[in-house]
Amino acid sequence: MKGTGLNGSSSLRRVDYKTGKVALQVDYPEDIFAESVTVFGDTIYQLSWQNNIVFVYRKDDFSLLQSHEYSREGWGLTNDGSQLIASDGSATLYFLDPQTLAERRRVTVKDALQPVRNLNDLEYVKGKVFANVYKSDKVAIINPENGVVENWLDLSELRTRMAAEHNGLELNGIMYDEEADRLFVTGKFWPNLFELRVAWSDRQ
Numbered sequence: 001m002k003g004t005g006l007n008g009s010s011s012l013r014r015v016d017y018k019t020g021k022v023a024l025q026v027d028y029p030e031d032i033f034a035e036s037v038t039v040f041g042d043t044i045y046q047l048s049w050q051n052n053i054v055f056v057y058r059k060d061d062f063s064l065l066q067s068h069e070y071s072r073e074g075w076g077l078t079n080d081g082s083q084l085i086a087s088d089g090s091a092t093l094y095f096l097d098p099q100t101l102a103e104r105r106r107v108t109v110k111d112a113l114q115p116v117r118n119l120n121d122l123e124y125v126k127g128k129v130f131a132n133v134y135k136s137d138k139v140a141i142i143n144p145e146n147g148v149v150e151n152w153l154d155l156s157e158l159r160t161r162m163a164a165e166h167n168g169l170e171l172n173g174i175m176y177d178e179e180a181d182r183l184f185v186t187g188k189f190w191p192n193l194f195e196l197r198v199a200w201s202d203r204q
Helices: 156-166
Strands: 003-004 010-013 022-027 034-040 042-050 053-057 064-069 076-079 084-087 090-094 103-108 119-124 130-134 140-141 148-153 172-178 183-186 194-196
Touching: 010 034, 042 076, 084 119, 090 119, 119 172, 130 172, 140 172, 156 183
Parallel strands: 034 076, 076 119
Antiparallel strands: 003 010, 010 022, 034 042, 042 053, 053 064, 076 084, 084 090, 090 103, 119 130, 130 140, 140 148, 172 183, 183 194
């Protein structure tokens, strides 16, 4: 699943990652700036940035099931199998009830006791929350229980390459294929999706 943003070009898409071919697509009205997507069971949740709406779709055919009012900006969204995890551009992760979007708890993300702000796109990977930090070339690997950043992925070389070759902007997309244990990243106006090989170990 893929979400695209910007007013006038926002959509939800099912895309073949090997070919880039779009198999299914829902387009939003021009006033909706769509953001992050997560698949939760048989449903898909997609945030809007400043429209204060979360859209819920049936996974198989993209039919709209419902929309929720949402009090924060929508930046990133993922889930751990039992609850949604959202970011709003601050240093906070919000853990939400998937049925009502009511807040269950929150944590402040910190590295060396300093808050890590601008948390953007999120992905839940092997018990950790991966978050790209907006306007940076880094992905934080976060313990969701206490908000501690346990490690970082530095993708500055990849972002520099995309900027030089394709006028690509900042890193802005993380995807995890749990069945095949594959991690992918992309960015704003990047024409490519990149698979990463990561050594899975906590910071010592």
